[in-house]
Amino acid sequence: MYRVALRMLLGDKTKCLGLVFGVAFSTLLVCQQMSIFFGLLGRASSVVNDVREADIWVMDPSVKTIDVPYPLRALELPRVRGVEGVAWAVPFFKATVQVRTHQGMLENAIILGIDDASLVGVPDAFVVGSIDDLAEPDAIAVNPAGFRLLFPGEELDVGRELELNDSRAKIVAIVDAAPAFAANLTIYTRYSLATQYTNNGRNQLSFILAKSADGTPPEVVAERIAARTGLKSVTSQQLRRESIMYVLANTGIPVSFGTVVILGAIIGVAIVGLTFNQFVMENIKQYAALKAIGVRNVKLLFMTLGQAAFVGVIGYGIGLGIAALFFSTVPKKSDALRGFYLLPEVAVGVAILAAVIVILSTLISMRRVLTVDPATVFRG
Amino acid sequence: MTTATDTLAVRCTGIHKSFGEGEARVHVLRGTDFDARTGEMTFLVGPSGCGKTTLISVLGAILSCDDGEVDVLGHDLRALSSGKLADFRLANLGFIFQQFNLLPALSATENASIPLVARGESVKAAETSAREMLESLGMGDQVHKMPAQLSGGQQQRVAIARALVHSPRILICDEPTASLDAATGNTVMGLLRDAALAGDRSVIIVTHDNRIFDFADRIHHMADGVITHIESPDSSREDAP
Secondary structure (H helix, E strand, O other), rough: OOOHHHHHHHOOOOHHHHHHHHHHHHHHHHHHHHHHHHHHHHHOOHHHHHEEEEEEEEEOOOOOOEEEEOOEEOOOHHHHHHOEEEEEEEEEEEEEEEEEEOOOOOOEEEEEEEEOOOOOOOOOEEEEEEEEHHHHHOOOEEHHHHHHHOOOOOOOOOOEEEEOOOOEEEEEEEEEOOOOOOOOOEEEEHHHHHHHOOOOOOHHHHHHEEEOOOOOHHHHHHHHHHHHHHOOOEEEEHHHHHHHHHHHHOOOOOHHHHHHHHHHHHHHHHHHHHHHHHHHHHOOHHHHHHHOOOOOHHHHHHHHHHHHHHHHHHHHHHHHHHHHHHHHHHHHHHHHHOOOOOHHHHHHHHHHHHHHHHHHHHHHHHHHHHOOHHHHHHOO | OOOOOOEEEEEEEEEEEOOOOOOOOOEEEEEEEEEEEEEOEEEEEOOOOOOOHHHHHHOOOOOOOEEEEEEOOEEHHHHHHHHHHHHHHHHHHEEEEEOOOOOOOOHEEEEEEEEHHHOOOOHHHHHHHHHHHHHHHOOOOOOOOOOHHHHHHHHHHHHHHHEEEEEEOOEEEEEEOOOHHHHHHHHHHHHHHHHHOOOOOEEEOOOOOOOHHOOOOEEEEEOOOEEEEOOOOOOOEEEEO
């Protein structure tokens, strides 16, 4: 009887397309918005993600997120190095700075200062140049999105000069750093240069990056550092989570995206539910005839669920396909969406949502099928 | 006129059926008695609103009555659950409706095969049987057509094929000629008569169409929820039981 159900559905092409469109639209909308949402949350911790060598971050106890550091005293660095289980510890500077090009382009940038000696804290993927180039005088590395922001339409290249707070800086490398939450332009330079560029005053140490010694869990070492120094000391994983939670708690992003997702689901239920209900109502006489012939209610229920499953799978496939196409093409061409992609978890979550949409819509309509009196077929 | 075997296929005694509540309550069947025999075409006639449709709904295992006995093919329908009633209909009854009620998205063959598919037969086997049934009804060259491509008479033949394809013991027809012209109506009635004779089944027909009364073995006249009298083919008149 599933074949009969499908033929009934496919026989009404307008409604079939309407149902598929409803599911596809909801799937696309929710997939796209959820993926961008998670992409934005990922940017909240992108600086942490890009520091691969360290597994412990030390900071002022009042710091809640990577994006709002509070300066530490320089003497905290040797104290951290002296804690048992710390393999090494290096300074890490983070601030915002205004950047100007010779062409007059002005942008806000995140400037990250890494240890002059070890150069720990730079992502390991360089598009142009190498980490060793940062040892040159006035050397800075910028991310590709930042370069394109400063020099629109130009090929990624080194050798250009920038002005940072009236100081000269030279681009010696393009580093494949993920865009940050606060700005698209990220600058990596040596710690000593970064503090010059920003003129932040006496206390300039934003974070201390540390590595736990082999065989000692970073959580244990982080607790020891906190206990010995009175500073906040967390693992990379914890800081990543805290930075994301800060964005969730202190911005309108979750509400904004959540509203769109809820609207997507509601619109899906409305379109699919109303169209399916209309389809059932227009075929109610046929359902009554099937009941009169002797088709049981439970079989009619499965027939209708079969129709819903067909619409759901096709609509979900189309919506997911368009969303996948979007994320496989647009982020490559747009720095604003760079690093955003369709998460498998989002695809699974939206599949469940699509199932809920079609099941809800089916159940609303099924009531009419189950209660229709087969005797209506005798009433002309 | 067919040759009755005098075996009762349907026997209804003292059926009562009401609809609605309180002052809006309508007593449709008022102790109605009815019977139909195997190998016989039994007509049920009467003015609109007299209870014909309610009666065939009850004896067709679609509607339960409030009181009385309903024995169809030896089964007490009042003792069966709604699921069992559906199974009973699928196994023993065939229906032909005034508006045909074919599924517009299915071809003639697919429409006619529905009872067999619903019984769990394979689609291929069901459609083979349906095609044979359609061919026997003179629809051999129309088997792939959709209902919208068929005339009223052809659609009714598809409906007859659907009603007969699973070899039911009883055929219940509601105004089978109401939507047809006289010639087509006669053809359809001829087919139904053949079906009654060939399958040793009972055919019950509700109709207003006095042009087809000649096909009846017995005519039950109904008024105000009761059978007033039964007319036999030789025009002799029996009193209602």
